[in-house]
Amino acid sequence: MALENKLNITDSAELARTEERISKKKAVQLFENGYLYTLEPGTLNSLFQIHKSLFEDIYDFAGKVREVNISKGNFRFVPVMYLDEALRNIEKMPQSTFDEIVEKYVEMNVAHPFREGNGRNIRIWLDLILRQELNMVVDWSKIDKDDYLLAMERSPVKDIEIKYLLKEALTDRINDREVYMKGIDRSYYYEGYATYKAEEL
Numbered sequence: 001m002a003l004e005n006k007l008n009i010t011d012s013a014e015l016a017r018t019e020e021r022i023s024k025k026k027a028v029q030l031f032e033n034g035y036l037y038t039l040e041p042g043t044l045n046s047l048f049q050i051h052k053s054l055f056e057d058i059y060d061f062a063g064k065v066r067e068v069n070i071s072k073g074n075f076r077f078v079p080v081m082y083l084d085e086a087l088r089n090i091e092k093m094p095q096s097t098f099d100e101i102v103e104k105y106v107e108m109n110v111a112h113p114f115r116e117g118n119g120r121n122i123r124i125w126l127d128l129i130l131r132q133e134l135n136m137v138v139d140w141s142k143i144d145k146d147d148y149l150l151a152m153e154r155s156p157v158k159d160i161e162i163k164y165l166l167k168e169a170l171t172d173r174i175n176d177r178e179v180y181m182k183g184i185d186r187s188y189y190y191e192g193y194a195t196y197k198a199e200e201l
Contacts, residue, residue, distance in 0.1 A: 003116060005058050023054040023120065027184045030054075030124075031177060041129040042095045042104065044087055050128075051114055051121045059116065066115040075153070077112035086111050101129050102163050106155045120187040127183065131174045139179055140186035142169040 002015040009015040030036040030053055039046035052063025061067075065087070069079050078086045090111060093104045105126045112118045127137040143165050151161035173179045 003059070006060065007058060019055075019058055019117075022057055023117065024184055026054045026057070027120075027124070028181070031180050036124070036128065037131075039128065041125075041132040042091070044091050046128060047108070047113070047121065047125050050124050051117060054121060055117050061115050065113050068115065070112060070115070078110060083111060083113060087113055095129050095133055098130075098134060098167060099163065101126070101133060102166055103159060104129070106152075106159050106162065109152060110156050120184070123183060123187055127180075130170070134170075135174060136170045136172055137174050137179060138166055138169050138183065139171045139173070140169065140183040143186070 002010050002012040005015060007015075007018060009018060030050070035053070036050070039049055048063045055062035065083060067080060070077050086107075090104060090107045093107065094100045095104055105122065108122050108125070109118070114121065123138075123140070130136050130138065147165060148162075151165050155162045171179060
């Protein structure tokens with residue numbers, strides 16, 4: 001079953017391919033028109049605006065906090081009843097050092113505020129913070145998929161692995177379109193056609 005969408009696509013694989021094509025195009029536009037860099041890094045507004053920009057042509061829920069509880073594998077993300085408070089607390093987290101920024105990133109991943117497209121969205125949000133605070137971004141092509149997924153799975157309990165992976169992949173090529181686009185492409189490589197289980201409230 002495919003998620004309800006504006007394109008009336010009912011096949012989940014077809015929806016995933018179409019979503020990838022459209023959201024990649026939107027991600028390029030975010031970079032090239034400079035809109036991405038008008039957003040205030042680390043805020044909820046920037047997170048919501050990125051998501052809306054990427055997915056507004058596909059989903060009615062683009063840029064809106066999810067209204068269902070979701071899980072992936074055996075991991076359950078923050079329940080809806082606690083989500084607004086969790087997001088407000090994450091927004092207030094400090095982000096002046098590399099460790100603080102990654103800790104904020106990990107907490108946002110645990111929150112998983114959207115029904116779909118969280119990984120792609122939160123990675124762009126992370127790079128926006130790194131760009132402002134450290135004058136660096138992540139070269140995502142340097143991070144192995146399995147290492148990344150395993151490190152993120154463990155990160156709520158022990159974040160040393162994800163910090164190591166991200167630190168090793170930092171680059172000062174913050175205005176490089178190729179680095180940015182490798183990050184967008186890598187997002188789909190990491191996520192594949194992974195789906196969430198959702199429980200309607």
